[in-house]
Amino acid sequence: MTSSISAWIWSEKFWLPENVSWANVEHPPPGAEYPRPRHILYALPLAVGVLLIRQLFERLVAKPCAHILQIQAGVPRRAQPNAVLERLYQSKTCPDTRQLEELSKRLDWDERKIQRWFRVRRTQDRPSMEKKFCESMWRFSFYLVIFIYAICHLWVSPWMWDTRQCWHNYPLQPLSPGQYNYYFAELAFYWSLMLSQFTDIKRKDFVIMLVHHLATIFLITFSYGNNMLRVGTLVMCVHDASDIFLEAAKLANYAKYQRLCDGLFVVFSISFFLTRLVIFPFWIIYSVMFESWEIVGPYRAWWVLNGFLLVLQTLHIIWFYLIARIAIKAIFKGKVAKDDRSDVESSSDEDVSSSNGKISSQTPKLNDRRRTSALNGETQHH
Structure with a gap:
């Protein structure tokens, strides 16, 4: 039973092109090594390990930088202790009209007082600017370092300049140390993002990011097990490029360098468009769909890979629509305005935080307690 299931999972008809068997892959030439699924x-x-490094980085590097830039953690105003309201808050942070009426009768409180309690309680849970800064600085540092490493590796690789080289003699292509290090650094990083997404600052595009991380992890895992490392390194490098500018823009925003933030966000928008809506579909996806068809021929795993690449491209189009709206406001209004992907809690507050999506270096008005909110990442990543 076990052997039949294993044979079905590792079917040569699914994983490998015609005229290639597992025996060919398991016995590389002397001095060469092929990727192993294990x-x-x-x-x-x-x-x-990446999560532990992140904790050390945020504590020893990011927080001191935040203090130098005078980005304070801040102590939010705490809501008056109330067991009844707290129980409801744990299940629903914004009560509807019917619930407000019931609470008003039960507690003998005015409805506006209850609404005010929920606003303060939401503000109490909102992450500090220092926490946002540390998260962004970690992602910025990783994207910058890994992108430099990728460029150094790919610059001397023939498949960067001729994508048809990705498919010559496929899948019997030797694994280089640079490919191995790059792949596992990226895969470990995205697994860490997947795990930390449930504890990091929650965004309105949480579900999209969850799908994005799952698709990215699957693609990295799938392409490694299927020895599509050459095209895989191109995909990851193209995605890392624009994320550097996004995280840099967020850091400038938290430090209240508004002009720098606006400029970096416009640069990010342009780089996002060029890398993910031009290079990715017309250079990389084209190679996977057409050049590989011509050189290797389609097989079952080939269809799966193309399907997930198209899922990523669909997400890119959705994100670019949101990004373009912000970039246009930055160009014509002189500042990055409301981010359609900013924090969930800032979008749920009616009176206080309806203006929290404003990313501005101006002094907040006391009467409506306006606070600047973060540009959302992500993208990370990929």
Whole structure:
């Protein structure tokens, strides 16, 4: 039973092109090494290591930088203790009209007082600017370092300049140390993002990001197990490029360098468009769909890979629509206005935080307690 299931999972008809067998892949030439599916298991302990490195980085590097830039953690105003309201808050942070009426009768409180309690309680849970700064600085540092590493590796790789090289002699292509290091650094990082997404600042595009992380992890894992490392390194490098500018824009925003923030966000928008809506579909996806068809020929795993690449491209189009709206406001109004992907809690407050999506260096007005909110990442990543 077990052997039949294993044979079904590792079917040569699914994973490999015609005239290639597992025997060919398992016995590389002397001095060469092919990717092994069991290597993927190394990514999970590496992801835990990445999380530990992140904690040290935020504590020893990001927080001191935040203090130098005078970005304070802040102590939010605390809501008056109330067991009844707290129980409802744990299940619903914004009560509807019917619930407000019931609470008003039960507690003998005015409805506006109850609404005010929920606003203060939401503000109490809102992450500080220092926490946002530390998260963004970690992602900025990783994207910058890994992008530089990728460029150094790919610059001397023939498939960067001729994508048809990605498919010559496929899948019997040797694994280089640079490919191995790059792949597992990215895979461990995205597993760490997947795990930390439930504890980091929650955004309105949480579900989209969850789908994005799952698709990215699947694609990295799938392409490694199927030895599509050449095209895989191109995909990851193209995605890292624009994320650097997004995280840099967020850092400038938290430090209240508004002009720098606006400029970096416009640069991010342009780089996002060029890398994810031009280079990615017309260079990389074209190679996977057409050049590989011509050189290798389609097979079942080939269809799966193209399907997930198209899922990523669909997400890119959705994100660029949101990004373009913000960039246009930055160009014509002189500041990055409301971010359609900013924090969930800032979008749920009616009176206080209806203006929290404003990213501005101006002094907040006391009467409506306006606070600047963050540009959302992500993208990370990929």
